[in-house]
Amino acid sequence: MDKKLKQTFTYVTHLECSMVGDNYATYQQHNLSKAGKPLLVKYDLKSLSNSLSREELSYRPETLWRYREFLPIKNPENIVTLGENMTPLIHTPRLQSGKGNIYIKDEGRLPTGSFKARGLCIAVSMAKELGVTRIAMPTNGNAGAALAAYASRAGIEAYIFCPEDTPQVNVREIAAQGGKVWLVNGLINDCGRIVTEGKEKMAWFDFSTLKEPYRIEGKKTMGLELADQLEWVLPDTIFYPTGGGTGLIGMWKAFNEMKDIGWVNGKLPRMIAVQATGCAPIVQAYEDGAEHAELWEGAHTVAAGIRVPVAIGDFLVLRAIRESNGFATAVDDEKILEARNEVAQQEGILLCPEGAATYAAYKKELSSGRINPSESAILFNCASGLKYELPKMSRFLDCTQPVIDYSKLSD
Numbered sequence: 005m006d007k008k009l010k011q012t013f014t015y016v017t018h019l020e021c022s023m024v025g026d027n028y029a030t031y032q033q034h035n036l037s038k039a040g041k042p043l044l045v046k047y048d049l050k051s052l053s054n055s056l057s058r059e060e061l062s063y064r065p066e067t068l069w070r071y072r073e074f075l076p077i078k079n080p081e082n083i084v085t086l087g088e089n090m091t092p093l094i095h096t097p098r099l100q101s102g103k104g105n106i107y108i109k110d111e112g113r114l115p116t117g118s119f120k121a122r123g124l125c126i127a128v129s130m131a132k133e134l135g136v137t138r139i140a141m142p143t144n145g146n147a148g149a150a151l152a153a154y155a156s157r158a159g160i161e162a163y164i165f166c167p168e169d170t171p172q173v174n175v176r177e178i179a180a181q182g183g184k185v186w187l188v189n190g191l192i193n194d195c196g197r198i199v200t201e202g203k204e205k206m207a208w209f210d211f212s213t214l215k216e217p218y219r220i221e222g223k224k225t226m227g228l229e230l231a232d233q234l235e236w237v238l239p240d241t242i243f244y245p246t247g248g249g250t251g252l253i254g255m256w257k258a259f260n261e262m263k264d265i266g267w268v269n270g271k272l273p274r275m276i277a278v279q280a281t282g283c284a285p286i287v288q289a290y291e292d293g294a295e296h297a298e299l300w301e302g303a304h305t306v307a308a309g310i311r312v313p314v315a316i317g318d319f320l321v322l323r324a325i326r327e328s329n330g331f332a333t334a335v336d337d338e339k340i341l342e343a344r345n346e347v348a349q350q351e352g353i354l355l356c357p358e359g360a361a362t363y364a365a366y367k368k369e370l371s372s373g374r375i376n377p378s379e380s381a382i383l384f385n386c387a388s389g390l391k392y393e394l395p396k397m398s399r400f401l402d403c404t405q406p407v408i409d410y411s412k413l414s415d
Contacts, residue, residue, distance in 0.1 A: 013078065014073075014075070014076055014077065014078045015047045015048045015049070015051055015052040015073055015074075016030050016045055016046070016047055016048075016076045016078075017030070017046050017047060017048050018030055018046050019034060019043040019044065019045060019046065019217055020043065020044050020046050021037035021038070021039055021041055021043060021044075022037075022041050022042045022043065022044050022317075022319075022320055023037070023039050023041035023319070024037065024038075024039045024041070026038070026039075028043060030076075031078065031133070031134065032134070033134050033135075033136065033209065034216070034217060035209075035210050035215045035216060036215055036316075041316070042214040042215070042217070042220075042316060042317050042320065043217040044217065044220065044257070045076050045217055045218065045220070045221055047074070047261070049261060049264050049265050050265075052073050052074070052265065053265035053266070053267075055073065056073050058232075058236060058267055061232065066089065066090040067087070067088055067089055067090060068088035068089075068090075068122060068125070068222075068225050068229075069083070069085070069088070070232075071225055071228045071229070074221075074224065074225075074228060074258070074261065075126060075221055075222075075225075076126070076130060076217075076218055076221055077126070077129050077130060077133060078133060079133060082129055082130075082132045082133040083129050084125060084128045084129045084132060084154050084157050084158045085125060085129075085157075086115035086116070086121065086125065086153060086154065086157060087115060088114060088115060088121060088122065088125055089113065089114065090229055090232075090233070091109060091110055091111050091112075091113045091114060091229070092109075092110050092113065093107050093108075093109050093110075093230070093233045093234075093382070094107060094108045094109075094110060094351075094353065095107050096108055096347070096350075096351045096353070098350040098351055099346070099347065099350055099351060099363070100367070100370070100377070103377045104366070104370065104377045104381065105377065105378065105379060105380045105381060106363075106366065106381050106383060107239070107380070107381070107382050107383070108347075108351075108353055108355075108359075108382075108383050108384075108385055109226070109230065109382055109383070109384050109385065110353065110385050111226070111384060111385060111386050111387065112356065112359075112385055112386075112387050112388030112389065112390075112391075113388075115150075115153065116146070116149050116150045116153050116177070116181075117146070117149075117387055117388040117390070117391050118146035118149070118150065118356075118386055118387035118388070118391070119146075119223070119226065119251060119384070119386045119387065120146045120147040120149070120150035120151075120386075120387075121150045121153075121154075122222040122223050122225055122226065123147075123150075123218075123219035123220070123221075123222035123223045123250060123251075123254075124147065124150040124151050124153075124154045124219065124222065125150075125154055125222055126218050126219065126221050126222030127211065127216060127218040127219040127222060128151070128154040128155055128157075128158050128160065129158075129218075130216075130218040131158070131160060131209060131211075131216075132158045132160065136160060136209045137160060137161060138160065138161040138162075138163070138206070138207060138208040138209065139151065139155055139160055139161065139162050139163070139208060139209050139211045140162075140163040140164070140165070140199045140202065140203075140206065140208040140209070140210060140211060141162070141163075141164055141165070141199065141210075141211035141212055142164075142165050142166075142192050142193075142195030142196040142198070142199055142212055143164055143165070143166055143170075143174075143178075143192070143195070144166070144167065144170060144174075144192050144247070144308045144309050144311060144312070145166065145170045145171055145174030145175070145308055145309065145391075146174060146309060146386070146387050146391070147213075148164040148166060148174065148178045148183060148185065149174055149177040149178050149181065149183075151164060151178075151183065151211060152164060152177070152178045152179075152181035152182055152183030152185075153181045153182075155182070155183070156181055156182035156183075161184070161208075162182070162183045162184065163183075163184045163186075163199075163206070163208060164178050164183045164184065164185045164186070165185075165186050165188050165195035165198050165199060166178070166185060166186070166187055166188065166195065167187070167188060167190060167191050167192055167194075167195060167308075167311075168187040168188060168189050168190075169308075170187070170308060171308060171391070171392060171393065173391055173392070173393075174391065175187065177391075191303055191311070191313055192311070192312055192313070193299075193312075193313050193314055196212050199211075199212055200212075212316075213247075213248035213250055213312075213315070213316070213317070214248060214249075214250060214253075214315075214316050214317040214320075215316065219250055220250055220253055220254045220257065221254070222254070223250050223251040223253075223254030223255070224254035224255065224257050224258040224261075225254075225258070226251060226254065226255050226258070226384070227254065227255035227256070227257070227258030227259050227262075228258050228262070230242075230255075230382065231258075231259075231262060231267070231268055236262075236267060236268055237268075238259065238268055238270075238271075238272060238273050239273050239380040239381065239382045240273060240274065240375075240379035240380045240381065241273055241274045241276055241330070241375055241379055241380070241381045241382070242255065242273045242274070242275055242276060242330075242381075242382045242384070243276045243278055243362035243363075243365055243366055243381060243382070243383045243384065244275065244276065244277060244278060244362065244384050245278050245279075245307065245309065245310050245358035245359060245361050245362055245384060245386055246277035246278060246279055246286055246310060246321060246332070247279075247309055247310040247311065247312035247315070247358075248312050248315045248316075248317060249277070249286070249315055249317050249318070249320065249321035250317070251384070251386075252275055252277060252321055252324055252325075253317055253320045253321060253324060255275070256272075256275060256324035256327070256328065259272045259273070260272070272328055273328060273330075273382075274328050274329050274330035274331075275324050275325050275328040275330040276325075276330045276331055276332070276333065276365065276369070276375075277290070277321060277325055277330070277331075277332040277333070278310075278332075278333060278334075278335065278361050278362050278365040279310055279332065279333075279334045279335075279361075280305035280306075280307050280310055280311070280334060280335065280336070280337065280340065280361060281305075281334045281335065281336045281337075282302075282303060282304040282305040282311070282336070282337065283300050283303035283304065283305050283310065283311045283312065283313060284300065284332075284334040285297035285298060285299070285300040285312075285313060285314060285315070285318070286315070286318060286321055286322065286325075286332050287332040287333060287334045288300075289318065289322055289332075290322060290325060290326075290331060290332035291332075294322075295319050295322065296318050296319055296322075297314065297315065297318040297322075298314075299313050299314045300313040300314065301313070305337055305340075305357075306337045306340060306341065306357050307337075307340055307356075307357035307358045307360075307361050308357070308358075309356070309357075309358040309386060309387070310358050310361065331374060333365050333368060333369060333374075334365075335361055335364040335365050335368055339364040339367075339368070340357055340360050340361045340364050341357070341360070342364070343355070343360040343361070343363040343364035343367070344357060344359075344360035344389070346363070347360065347363055348389070353385070354388070354389030354390065355385045355389050356385060356386060356387040356388065356389050356391065356392055357392060358385075358386050358387065359383070359384065359385030359386055359387070359389075362383040362384060362385070363383055366381055366383060
């Protein structure tokens with residue numbers, strides 16, 4: 005941990021309802037606004053920019069905490085960290101035979117192996133600061149794993165509810181890291197209902213996506229970090245795997261905060277929300293011109309992390325897409341798995357299925373003409389591919405045979 009963190013203080017001014025715009029006091033426990041919508045953290049950006057320059061930032065350690073002025077933790081002693089490193093931005097010239105300008109932001113290098121570490125380290129730090137002692141959350145896997153790790157680190161009790169077909173590696177990871185985990189015979193929205201209905205009886209704080217204000221602030225660091233890595237010149241497009249949408253919302257918030265203080269100039273990136281055809285409520289709402297998405301019935305996809313039938317922050321995702329002149333697109337499971345194999349075999353990067361969906365979407369939209377090869381494209385790989393089941397390997401060589409037929413090895 006950077007020793008200078010002891011000098012940290014916050015520029016937070018208030019919380020604001022993302023729909024109505026009414027204000028809420030800081031440093032009190034909040035879930036949703038009175039209107040039942042997510043709360044957003046607001047900052048005194050003028051004072052922030054007067055105290056911090058991009059040049060000063062460049063001398064700090066390459067961790068999430070180099071952006072501490074953009075974060076809400078007031079007392080550095082409440083910071084809960086597992087070593088949130090800057091993740092690599094990898095150019096992939098072999099994809100599309102070198103005809104595209106594609107970079108992969110590999111979030112699988114973070115603690116607990118996914119980008120969920122960003123949001124949960126900030127949310128848990130704020131929970132500690134606000135005196136929360138018990139947390140509950142629904143998850144499709146990686147968020148639960150991150151919560152279990154950070155809650156254990158903070159000494160906070162964590163109750164975590166997963167759909168019963170959640171990858172076992174995620175479920176076991178949650179349990180191993182101290183989370184009290186249950187499998188539920190339903191989808192993530194069913195798990196969320198259990199959390200909501202148990203709030204009063206169990207006296208837990210609801211950590212469901214966007215039902216507390218601070219996970220967005222952690223995910224916001226993806227945008228800050230991306231701008232930093234690109235020397236404050238933002239890319240043309242960002243392809244982002246979208247379930248609850250916290251990361252897309254957070255990045256769009258970061259880009260606008262940086263623009264407000266003059267750290268970035270010109271057009272902001274087009275935000276492209278990527279979903280699976282088996283669960284595409286945001287895509288449907290975007291195509292319908294709607295402000296909110298309808299519940300997606302019968303949701304299914306190999307990319308479990310984006311299997312979110314309904315999202316409370318749907319209007320914020322759609323707002324960011326439209327404000328950025330982006331769009332929402334869906335790809336089927338076959339294309340997702342093909343994309344995972346192609347990137348692994350061409351570039352040596354093992355994407356998670358959700359990350360692979362972004363490359364499948366890139367290929368689809370390159371063909372459709374909605375993007376062109378000259379545009380710079382950032383694809384977010386949200387977790388390590390090692391956390392997911394991979395195709396079985398069946399080749400076998402009998403070393404007891406007197407002669408090995410090496411000619412068969414190249415078949």
